[in-house]
Amino acid sequence: MIDSPADFETPILEMRDIVKSFPGVKALKGVSLELRSGEALGLIGENGAGKSTLIKALGGVHLPDSGDIRLAGREVSLRSPSISQSEGIAIIHQEFSLAPNLNSRENLFLGKEKTQYGFIDYRSEEEQARILFESLGMKIDLDRRCCDLTVAEQQTVEIARALASDARIIVMDEPTAALSQQEVDKLLAIIEDLKRKGIAIIYISHRLEEVLSLADRITVLRDGETVAEETNVSGVSKKQLIEWMVGRSLDEEFPKRNPTIGPVRLSVKGLSRGQAVQNANFDLRGGEVLGIAGLVGSGRTELARLLFGADKADTGSVTLDGEAVEFENPRYAIERGICLLTEDRKEQGLILVHSAVENFGLPNLKVFVRNVLLDQGKERTAFEAYVDSLKIKVSSVSQQVGNLSGGNQQKVVLAKWLQRNADILIFDEPTRGIDVGAKYEIYLLINQLVAAGKSVLLISSELSEVIGMSDRILVMREGRIQGEIENGQGTTQEAILSMALDT
Amino acid sequence: MKIFGITKIRLGDYGMVLALLALCVLFSLLTLKRQSGDGFQAVAELINVIENKLPKEQVVLVVGAVNTDSAALAEAVYAEAREKGFERTRLLVGSPRDLRLVLDELIEEEAFLGGIVTGGDAAKWLVWDQIGQNYPAFAGVRIATPSERLWPDFLKASNLLAIVERIVVIAIIAIGMTLVIITAGIDLSVGSLIALSAVISASVVQILGGPEASGWVVALGFLSGILSCGLIGLMAGGLVSRFKLPAFIVTLGVMMMARGLAFMTTGGFSIDQVPDSFVWLAQGRLAGIPNTVLLLLVIYGAAHVFMTRTRYGRYIYAVGGNAEAARLTGVPVGAVVALVYTVSGLAAGLGGCLQASLVRAAAPNMANMYELYVIAAVVVGGTSLSGGSGKVLGTLIGAFIIAVIQNGMNLLGIQSYTQMFTLGGVIVIAVLLDKARQSGGIRQFLAGN
The missing domain is CATH 3.40.50 (Rossmann fold)
Structure with a gap:
């Protein structure tokens, strides 16, 4: 094996018994994986299973405590990100590392500018950029600043950057989390193309269907260990993957519920804001889950923000329990029992640098005030009750919320609104970036909420989730509500997609 | 892991206190000598x-x-x-x-x-x-x-009081600055507001009686100085919150305007025709305790309770931690921002009155560059300029660290240039240590993680 030439039989990447500990935690307890050129490896596992630590070891961010990494049979020590890059490893993180104020060409060659006589050679850079983007099948305006590009376009720039630096292994961490179905399909096509060029891909995703459709081999991590390495992907079911990930069998993806739909709570008429939301009309009833489907950018989030008072509507009216309401800002919406679990938990839902209990208390402080002063004991007790009932995993209630996993963060957000006694809950992508086990718990919670007569507006890019959870579904396209599907669970993804894409 | 985490937090929390104590011990030893008791x-x-x-x-x-x-x-x-x-x-x-x-x-x-x-x-x-x-x-x-005894100059009652007098103005203004910095803002105007408040209060006293003015007139003078500065702070905060202007620019403008106003108020001269009651604020005693010490205790106590135990205190942290998330959680972000700049203005106003009372005069050019000392006290006290975290009591410790270093160097007869250099170095080191604490220990910090 040693020093043998890199043929197809020698894995281009081999990680053996990788161990990495952090103070108090053993993040990786001997993880192994291998990957050949032209292959895509699906790397899956629940949050906290060790995927990101493993990728950081590969990217030269963390040096493993023990274990070896071999590239084409040659043992390497990836001591720093730059060494890792020069070995042909490119990592595309969930949060992109593009400089937002530079254009796509500048980002493409950032740090490895093409120069002539010490000056940047724009022409040759532009030419190569064009060739790269063409090969990826995307037209990207080279002069647009990256912050003005769509998520999919930014991702293409990241992939092109990896190609420009002659990467042989490209790691993609949750690449489709913020993409629409159409864009996902395009990305999958690009990945197939990269595979044909002999590039090896490590694909990390919570979306198991995608992993099953593109991966040539799958490695499943759980609690810092490799629990499965499967090369016969076509023989594996989604159910099997889930069982590997959670270490037990899950009977169903979406829990059952017997809806008892009540009277209309929220009635929306002709609500519009610029191009984002145009003439939205719908009713939301008590005890109902109303799903909103549509591509990213179809106006789902914008509609939710209008209902919540986060943005102001140009025209249109909203009535709550028969009474016309107009929310100047979220404070008034919250006072009337409407809450929004934002799509972007980290930027909008939580104050990451503060503790779980402080985040929980923030909208509820009036309740905990006694004679002007806060009763912190009361606040803590109230939160502890939710820690128990929602099964929030925290080391202590004052743990910094930024250190919690996605699912637990979402539960903290939920706890603060439940304490606030909200009865119209708008969930915007409630399970994005959340692992399977925690997803199921959140579905159960949604069912409990509507069973208690509350109303839920469920926005999601995952069509199976919208179908599985909703009583009715609104489909949005380009700011308009394109159609309404009365029997949510009886519909198909195709039916929704055809509405979301075209009339 | 839990135990480990808690020990770390404890060390970090008390690190500044330990530093202050270490400084006191150091200067006590260095100034130890036989002297008449x-x-x-x-x-x-x-x-x-x-x-x-x-x-x-x-x-x-x-x-x-x-x-x-x-x-x-x-x-x-x-x-x-x-x-x-x-x-x-x-x-x-x-x-x-x-x-x-x-x-x-x-x-x-x-x-x-x-x-x-x-x-x-x-x-x-x-x-x-x-x-x-x-x-x-x-x-x-x-x-x-x-009888003679061995006793450090540093620990003489008069010297300790001198330290308090030296830092009281900065420490009180630093409370307002701490609030502002916790919201991820900055207030550069406080130095000029000291001068403005001083000349306004002294002018009111001068107009209403000069050296013969009664205690009520002096109180009125101080009140008008403090309230004017509070009003200016409110306006600056309003600009920052309503129009989303950068606090740095707004308060830079206010800094220059306030200084100009101070000069315009007195025509460039200083005012020293004030009655004895004018000096009582900073140099008098209540029940045998110097007013400066009392003021520090009372105001810091109130600020600590406000920040840790009231709704608006919590809101201030929330706005600094993530303003958008706070807004979407129902926090009145605009009101909170306006509030912290108003408090900063009021604190600067009170600081101005104290400063004038300490030196028995008000000059439009006084307290130059004080805003930088105030910011230094806040930062040395462990409040992060990126907002969302910080403690009022930390600021008090920070202010005293600065004052003790200055005082100690004075006692040792160190040149003022050397003092300036040392103080600057201390500020940089304090921020470095704080960063190291946040990244979980010196070793990890040096490793660049």
Whole structure:
């Protein structure tokens, strides 16, 4: 094996018994994986299973405590990100590392500018950029600043950057989390193309269907260990993957519920804001889950923000329990029992640098005030009750919320609104970036909420989730509500997609 | 892991306190020397001398050097001796020349001098050795001083009070600045607001009576200075919150405008025609405790409770941690931002009154660059400029670290240029240490993680 030439039989990447500990935690307890050129490896596992630590070891961010990494049979020590890059490893993180104020060409060659006589050679850079983007099948305006590009376009720039630096292994961490179905399909096509060029891909995703459709081999991590390495992907079911990930069998993806739909709570008429939301009309009833489907950018989030008072509507009216309401800002919406679990938990839902209990208390402080002063004991007790009932995993209630996993963060957000006694809950992508086990718990919670007569507006890019959870579904396209599907669970993804894409 | 985490937090929380204590110990050791005692013990010792060792029916002269510790000592001894019925005790607080005049008087009166009681700096006067020569009548007179002891200059009561007086203005303004910085803002205008508040309050006093003005007029003057600055802070905060202007630019503008206003108010001159009550604010005592110390305790106590135990305190942290998330959680972000700049303005206004009261004058060019010392105190106290975290009591420690370093270097006779250099270095090191604490220990920090 040693020093043998890199043929197809020698894995281009081999990680053996990788161990990495952090103070108090053993993040990786001997993880192994291998990957050949032209292959895509699906790397899956629940949050906290060790995927990101493993990728950081590969990217030269963390040096493993023990274990070896071999590239084409040659043992390497990836001591720093730059060494890792020069070995042909490119990592595309969930949060992109593009400089937002530079254009796509500048980002493409950032740090490895093409120069002539010490000056940047724009022409040759532009030419190569064009060739790269063409090969990826995307037209990207080279002069647009990256912050003005769509998520999919930014991702293409990241992939092109990896190609420009002659990467042989490209790691993609949750690449489709913020993409629409159409864009996902395009990305999958690009990945197939990269595979044909002999590039090896490590694909990390919570979306198991995608992993099953593109991966040539799958490695499943759980609690810092490799629990499965499967090369016969076509023989594996989604159910099997889930069982590997959670270490037990899950009977169903979406829990059952017997809806008892009540009277209309929220009635929306002709609500519009610029191009984002145009003439939205719908009713939301008590005890109902109303799903909103549509591509990213179809106006789902914008509609939710209008209902919540986060943005102001140009025209249109909203009535709550028969009474016309107009929310100047979220404070008034919250006072009337409407809450929004934002799509972007980290930027909008939580104050990451503060503790779980402080985040929980923030909208509820009036309740905990006694004679002007806060009763912190009361606040803590109230939160502890939710820690128990929602099964929030925290080391202590004052743990910094930024250190919690996605699912637990979402539960903290939920706890603060439940304490606030909200009865119209708008969930915007409630399970994005959340692992399977925690997803199921959140579905159960949604069912409990509507069973208690509350109303839920469920926005999601995952069509199976919208179908599985909703009583009715609104489909949005380009700011308009394109159609309404009365029997949510009886519909198909195709039916929704055809509405979301075209009339 | 839990235990480990908690120990780390503890060390971080008390790190600044330990640093301050270490500095105090260091300067105490460096300024340790044999000196004539002062304080209660010395008073008791001298009273004992008057009671038991000196002839009761004769004059006892209690001597202190003006403007030194020995004056306070002499006054205390005199007061207690009179209380105990030694009516022939006489007090002299002054210079060696004053002593000779008094001795001349005594000779004229043909009084019997039973003894002289003194201490501190006055005990070092050269005249004592020459009394026998110059005043043969008093040749054998007993001169009593408290016994010498080993005591650091740094820990003398007068020096500790000097530290408080030196830092009280900065420390009080730093409360407002802490609030502003916790919301991820900055207030550069506080230095100019000190001057503006000082000249406004002094002008009001001057117009309504000058040196003969009553205590009420002085109170009115101070109040108008404080409220004007609060109003300016409110306007700056309004600009920042309503129009989303960068706080740095807004307060930079206010800084220049306020300084200009201060000069315009007095026409460029300073005002020193003020009554004695004007000085009481910063130099007086209530129930024997200096007002400055009382003010620090009361205001810091109130600010601490406000930040940790009230709704708006929590909101201030939330706005700094993530303004958008706070808004979407129902926090009145605009009101919170306006509030912190108003508090900062009010604190600067009070600081201005104190400063004017300390120096018994108000000048439009006073407190130049104070905003930087204030920011330094906040940062050394562990508040992060990126917002969302910080403690008011940390700021108090930070202010005292700066004051103690300055005071200690003064006592050691270090040049002011060297002092400036050292202080700058301390600020940088404090921020480095704080960063290291956040990244979980010096080693991880140096490793660049």
